[in-house]
Amino acid sequence: MVAATLVPLGYIVSTLVSTGWDETMRLIFRPRVGELLRNTAELVLLTVPICVTLGIGLAWIVERTDVPGAAWWGPIFAAPLAVPAFVNSYGWVSAVPSLHGLWAGVLVATVSYFPLVYLPVAATLRRLDPAVEESARALGSGPFAVFARVVLPQLRLAILGGALLISLHLLAEYGAFAMIRFDTFTTAIFEQYQSSFAGPAGSTLSGVLVLLCLLLLAGEAGVRGRARYARIGGGAQRSAHRIRLRLGKIPMFVLLAGALAATLGVPLWTIGRWLRIGGAAVWDTGEIGASLGQTLGLAAAAAAITTLCAFPVAWIAVRSTSRFARIIEGANYITSSLPGIVIALALVTVSIRWLPGLYQTAATILAAYTLMFMPRALVSVRAGLAQVPVGLEEASQALGIAPAATFFRVTLRLTAPAAAAAAAMVFVAVATELTATLLLAPNGTRTLAMQFWQLSGELDYAAAAPYALIMILVSVPVTYLLFTQSRKAAGL
Amino acid sequence: MTAARWKLMSGALAAIAVLGATTACSSSSKDDNEILVYNAQHESLTKEWVDAFTKDTGIKVTIRNGGDTDLGNQLVAEGKNSKADVFLTENSPAMALVENAGLFADIDKDTLAQVPEQFRPSTGKWTGIAARSTVFVYNTAKLPADQLPKSLLDLQQPQWKGRWSAGASGADFQAIVAALLAQKGEDVTKAWLKGMKDNAIISQNNTVVMKGANSGQFDGGVIYHYYWYRDQAKTKENSANTQLYYFKNEDPGAFVSISGGGVLKSSTKQANAQKFLNFITSKQGQQVLHDGDSMEYPVAADVAANPALPPLASLGAPKIDPSKLDAKKVTQLMTEAGLL
Numbered sequence: 001m002v003a004a005t006l007v008p009l010g011y012i013v014s015t016l017v018s019t020g021w022d023e024t025m026r027l028i029f030r031p032r033v034g035e036l037l038r039n040t041a042e043l044v045l046l047t048v049p050i051c052v053t054l055g056i057g058l059a060w061i062v063e064r065t066d067v068p069g070a071a072w073w074g075p076i077f078a079a080p081l082a083v084p085a086f087v088n089s090y091g092w093v094s095a096v097p098s099l100h101g102l103w104a105g106v107l108v109a110t111v112s113y114f115p116l117v118y119l120p121v122a123a124t125l126r127r128l129d130p131a132v133e134e135s136a137r138a139l140g141s142g143p144f145a146v147f148a149r150v151v152l153p154q155l156r157l158a159i160l161g162g163a164l165l166i167s168l169h170l171l172a173e174y175g176a177f178a179m180i181r182f183d184t185f186t187t188a189i190f191e192q193y194q195s196s197f198a199g200p201a202g203s204t205l206s207g208v209l210v211l212l213c214l215l216l217l218a219g220e221a222g223v224r225g226r227a228r229y230a231r232i233g234g235g236a237q238r239s240a241h242r243i244r245l246r247l248g249k250i251p252m253f254v255l256l257a258g259a260l261a262a263t264l265g266v267p268l269w270t271i272g273r274w275l276r277i278g279g280a281a282v283w284d285t286g287e288i289g290a291s292l293g294q295t296l297g298l299a300a301a302a303a304a305i306t307t308l309c310a311f312p313v314a315w316i317a318v319r320s321t322s323r324f325a326r327i328i329e330g331a332n333y334i335t336s337s338l339p340g341i342v343i344a345l346a347l348v349t350v351s352i353r354w355l356p357g358l359y360q361t362a363a364t365i366l367a368a369y370t371l372m373f374m375p376r377a378l379v380s381v382r383a384g385l386a387q388v389p390v391g392l393e394e395a396s397q398a399l400g401i402a403p404a405a406t407f408f409r410v411t412l413r414l415t416a417p418a419a420a421a422a423a424a425m426v427f428v429a430v431a432t433e434l435t436a437t438l439l440l441a442p443n444g445t446r447t448l449a450m451q452f453w454q455l456s457g458e459l460d461y462a463a464a465a466p467y468a469l470i471m472i473l474v475s476v477p478v479t480y481l482l483f484t485q486s487r488k489a490a491g492l
Numbered sequence: 493m494t495a496a497r498w499k500l501m502s503g504a505l506a507a508i509a510v511l512g513a514t515t516a517c518s519s520s521s522k523d524d525n526e527i528l529v530y531n532a533q534h535e536s537l538t539k540e541w542v543d544a545f546t547k548d549t550g551i552k553v554t555i556r557n558g559g560d561t562d563l564g565n566q567l568v569a570e571g572k573n574s575k576a577d578v579f580l581t582e583n584s585p586a587m588a589l590v591e592n593a594g595l596f597a598d599i600d601k602d603t604l605a606q607v608p609e610q611f612r613p614s615t616g617k618w619t620g621i622a623a624r625s626t627v628f629v630y631n632t633a634k635l636p637a638d639q640l641p642k643s644l645l646d647l648q649q650p651q652w653k654g655r656w657s658a659g660a661s662g663a664d665f666q667a668i669v670a671a672l673l674a675q676k677g678e679d680v681t682k683a684w685l686k687g688m689k690d691n692a693i694i695s696q697n698n699t700v701v702m703k704g705a706n707s708g709q710f711d712g713g714v715i716y717h718y719y720w721y722r723d724q725a726k727t728k729e730n731s732a733n734t735q736l737y738y739f740k741n742e743d744p745g746a747f748v749s750i751s752g753g754g755v756l757k758s759s760t761k762q763a764n765a766q767k768f769l770n771f772i773t774s775k776q777g778q779q780v781l782h783d784g785d786s787m788e789y790p791v792a793a794d795v796a797a798n799p800a801l802p803p804l805a806s807l808g809a810p811k812i813d814p815s816k817l818d819a820k821k822v823t824q825l826m827t828e829a830g831l832l
Contacts, residue, residue: 032830097707178696188832191661195823195832197565356573360556443528443575444554454535454557459699459723459730 005335005371011346012210015203027204032188036205040184040212042102044170047109048163054110055117055162056155058259060147063125066242067252077118078483080263082475084432084449085112086175087468090456091267093180094274105182111263112176113169117162119486124158125151126487130240143243157224164220171213172339174435175453185209186435189341193439206342213337271465271472278462287451288466295447295474298362299430302369303423309370310377310422317378318385329378336375340436343368348439365440372436373429377422380485384418385411421481428478432471448474526552527577527764530567532560532663533622533751537786538580544780545771551764560586560663561819567756568593577759578768580621580752583667584613585819587752591617597757600766606773611750611791613815618754620814621772622781623789625807626668626747628737629720630712631705640737644672644714644745645680648687657704657713658688659697660831663819664716664749669826670817671747675810678825685829694831703730712737716749718787721800725785740808748809750791 016024027033062073083091089108093099099107128151136150137143174186185205192202245252275282313332316325335343347368351359358364388411396406412419434449441450452467531538535557542553556576558566564586567574574595581587590596596617604616611620630640641647647656658665673681693710695701701713702720712734723731739745753772755765771777778795781788789797789804797804826832 030830032827032832035830097703098709100709181693181695181700183694191832192827194559194562194661194663195666195826196820197562197569199565199823201827201832352569352573359570359573360575443556457697457699458534459703 004367005331005374007350008335008338008343008346008371009210011349012203012207012342015200015349016207019200019203023200024204024207027201028208033205033208036183036185036188037208039102039182040171043105043109043182043184044167046102046106047113047170048166050106050110051114051166052117052159052163054114054259056121056159058114058256059118059122059125061252061256063122064240064243065245065248065252067245067249067256069253070242073256074122075480075483076260076264077122078115078479078486079476080111081115081482082472082479083112083264083267084175084434084471084475085109085169085173086179086434086449086453087271087471088112088267089176089179090452090461090464090468091270094270094461095266100181102182104180105177105184108176108180109166109170109173111266113166114263116165116169117159119483120158120162121155123486124155126239128154128240133240160220160224164216167216168213168337171209171216172341172435174339174341175449179456185212186339186341189339189345190435193341193345202345206345210338210342213339214334217334217337267468267472271468274462274465275469278465282463282466287446288470291446291448291451291467292470294445295431295449298365298369298445298447299427301362302366302373302430303427305366306370306373306377306426307381307419307423310374310381311419313374314378314382314385317382332374332378335371336373340368340372340433341439343371344436344439360440360442362442365437365442368436368440369426369430369433372433373426376425376429380418380422380425381415384415384422387418388414421485424478424481428475431474524761525550525764526554527759527761527768528554528556528575529578529580529768530563530576531555531557532563532579532581532586534582534786537622537780537784537788540780540784540786541772541777544776545768548771548776549764549767551767553768561589561666561823564589564819567595571595572758574756574758576756577761577765579618579754579756580772581663582624582751583663583749583817584752584814585667585670585817585822586663587618587754588613588815588817589819590754591615591815595757596754597759597762599755600770603766603770603773606770607792610811611814613813615815617815618752619769619773620750620791621753621769622751622786623791623804624716624718624749624751625738625789625804625809626745626749627715627717627720628712628739628745629702629705629715629731629734630737631708631710631733632735633733634708635711637735637737641739641745643743644668644739645676645684645743647691647714648684650691652687653691654693655711656691657693657695657701657710659701659715660688660692660694660826662697664698665714666819666822666826667749667817668714668744668747670819670822671749671810671812672744673818673822673825674812674816675744675747678821681825682829685825685831689829689831699730702734706730706733708733714745717801721787721798722785725787725800738802738807742808742810744810746807746809747812748789748804748807750814751788752814 058077061067062070085108088111092108133146133150136146172186174190177184178187185208189202189205192199192205313328317329347364351364392410393406396410397403432449434453437447437449441447448467448471452464455464538555546553560581560583567576567579567590579590599616599619603619607619611623628641669681672684695704698715698719701715704710705712717736720731720736753769755762755769759765773792775793775795778790778793781790782795782798787798787801823832
């Protein structure tokens with residue numbers, strides 16, 4: 001399995017080697033790569049700080065003030081995660097047809113990805129021990145100083161984690177940026193794929209993209225450091241009191257409503273508008289049913305396989321401290337930080353050359369999904385396994401139950417909820433995946449995302465609307481799950 | 493967890509596994525009365541052909557959709573192992589690519605007899621199935637008719653900077669570049685692409701070009717005719733502010749691109765595959781182009797174009813052998829120019 005996770009990286013390295021040094025250098029050091037590098041860097045450098053600011057701001061208002069409807073706002077700002085980024089792009093571009101370029105990219109990326117900061121920050125804010133803040137205030141710090149010097153440092157892990165996730169998403173996103181005419185490495189690799197299948201130019205771009213991803217991972221690990229964040233000492237913490245906004249209530253409420261309108265309002269309103277224009281004619285139930293069935297089938301299979309594969313890796317990660325365990329876990333994270341397009345390109349080439357039997361079968365695309373979404377399952381399963389008291393397993397074995405039976409009757413049972421959460425998250429990721437699916441889907445496959453992409457590409461926005469709606473509906477329950485999970489995780 | 497919840501969970505997991513297994517199997521089943529078409533033509537048009545064909549013959553058709561160039565290159569990479577039986581494109585260069593790799597079987601004589609010579613390569617390794625004309629779509633408010641470019645080549649001039657667009661990454665546009673290359677040679681093409689890099693706003697595809705011209709983001713763009721006619725026939729939402737300009741006079745911008753169809757040599761269902769191409773080029777198959785809403789030109793069996801379109805013969809297209817269009821060279825030149 002470790003070998004499988006390294007296939008994409010190995011593919012990139014081997015094509016670069018077989019392309020030859022001179023040709024590779026010529027393909028890397030050309031103006032187009034410089035352009036893409038600038039676009040991609042600008043996108044990340046603008047979007048991430050905006051998402052972080054927005055995420056923290058919204059989380060703080062929702063968790064720490066008495067803004068009207070505070071209890072409702074909590075899950076609402078997790079909801080944009082149910083809208084795939086390319087559907088968001090469709091929403092915005094049909095509301096503002098002239099939208100294109102860097103700022104459009106920043107806009108669409110921000111409304112799609114800010115919850116990745118908002119969720120962990122809100123959860124952490126909720127769990128912070130107010131005693132520390134009160135001490136700071138007692139020592140004479142004003143509210144802003146307390147926020148900057150006491151609260152913010154404690155949010156560091158949540159912010160960094162969210163920022164890393166957003167950056168990786170920005171590098172990997174294809175559909176959202178293609179729709180608004182903004183070129184990044186991923187859109188350019190896709191164009192190269194369309195023009196020359198799996199040629200050296202595409203592989204070289206992939207190599208640069210992989211390098212960028214690894215840089216981000218290393219950067220985040222470096223900044224994270226090893227500081228301590230847990231509460232030390234006995235006693236139980238209270239929940240923080242909410243700041244009374246008084247007159248500030250109205251502007252804060254307007255701010256939240258504005259954010260809601262921009263993130264959820266625009267795509268939903270657009271879809272609703274196209275559904276109204278399209279009327280009954282766009283509901284070709286045969287086509288929609290067929291692609292819904294295929295999507296659910298692929299997503300269910302990928303969810304089951306990925307969760308199963310996550311078990312042994314999580315087991316080793318939790319129960320072993322060996323370097324081997326770290327390597328296995330690390331290999332998975334690195335592969336999944338590779339954009340789907342790189343993984344897909346690698347699998348196309350590898351299967352066509354060495355495993356023709358697997359080429360264009362469901363097996364190949366399921367392998368791609370597993371490689372891409374393993375960490376989502378891993379995080380969840382690992383947390384579940386970590387909570388299983390080893391004592392229970394030992395007791396079971398002391399009572400004469402074989403290790404395998406113990407695993408099924410004790411360990412697996414206690415991890416089932418975590419496994420279900422893991423499977424659900426992979427399920428949604430697959431149900432809304434576009435890039436790898438476009439390259440790898442078996443003959444005759446039309447997933448919801450593919451149908452939506454084809455129809456919106458032909459500017460048949462009305463016919464695309466039902467697919468957008470269904471993709472969002474499929475994702476809603478899991479988004480809620482993510483919301484509740486983030487609260488639990490912060491409490492660990 | 494209670495026993496009841498555990499049962500529910502394991503039941504759900506079992507259901508998931510079964511669902512997964514069925515999807516995995518359904519895609520690998522093969523039937524003799526079935527063909528696989530690698531389709532780069534518009535899906536809606538191919539579906540019309542496929543539905544009529546299946547109704548007539550009972551032969552089931554599975555479609556794999558993609559673009560001209562990626563499917564063409566994919567076929568070359570797959571070589572003899574390809575599962576594809578038939579390849580349909582929007583343009584000729586990808587057909588030439590597969591032909592040059594020696595992967596096409598000869599087309600049946602009856603089929604060739606249905607298609608006039610100027611709409612198919614002399615080699616008979618594939619055939620034209622439809623045609624489309626290059627046009628300049630322009631925003632009538634931003635660009636008065638007397639300021640229109642006289643030739644496609646004019647668009648490389650500095651006065652066109654930031655004013656026109658094209659879907660550079662698409663096979664549609666690359667076919668136009670291939671025609672330019674075949675007609676005017678490498679030096680002219682290179683210079684033109686350099687001018688394009690400086691001047692053009694790159695769009696995702698033809699529809700996006702038309703939409704941009706319509707909303708006034710730029711003055712105009714190079715597309716194929718039928719995108720405009722289709723939108724005009726529907727809501728005009730993306731073309732109401734625009735008109736089409738035909739370059740005519742055998743200008744590179746008057747290029748008429750031939751959509752192609754071919755049968756793969758490696759196909760184990762030769763008879764069915766040949767039957768499919770025969771059907772597409774037959775009177776019944778070409779009538780779909782006249783009656784349907786594809787707005788592409790029929791090329792065979794003496795079927796007239798949709799009455800909304802100007803006659804194909806009136807477009808003044810340059811004469812170019814469709815099998816001489818070089819997709820590989822075009823990709824290379826466009827990559828060198830920094831467009832890809």
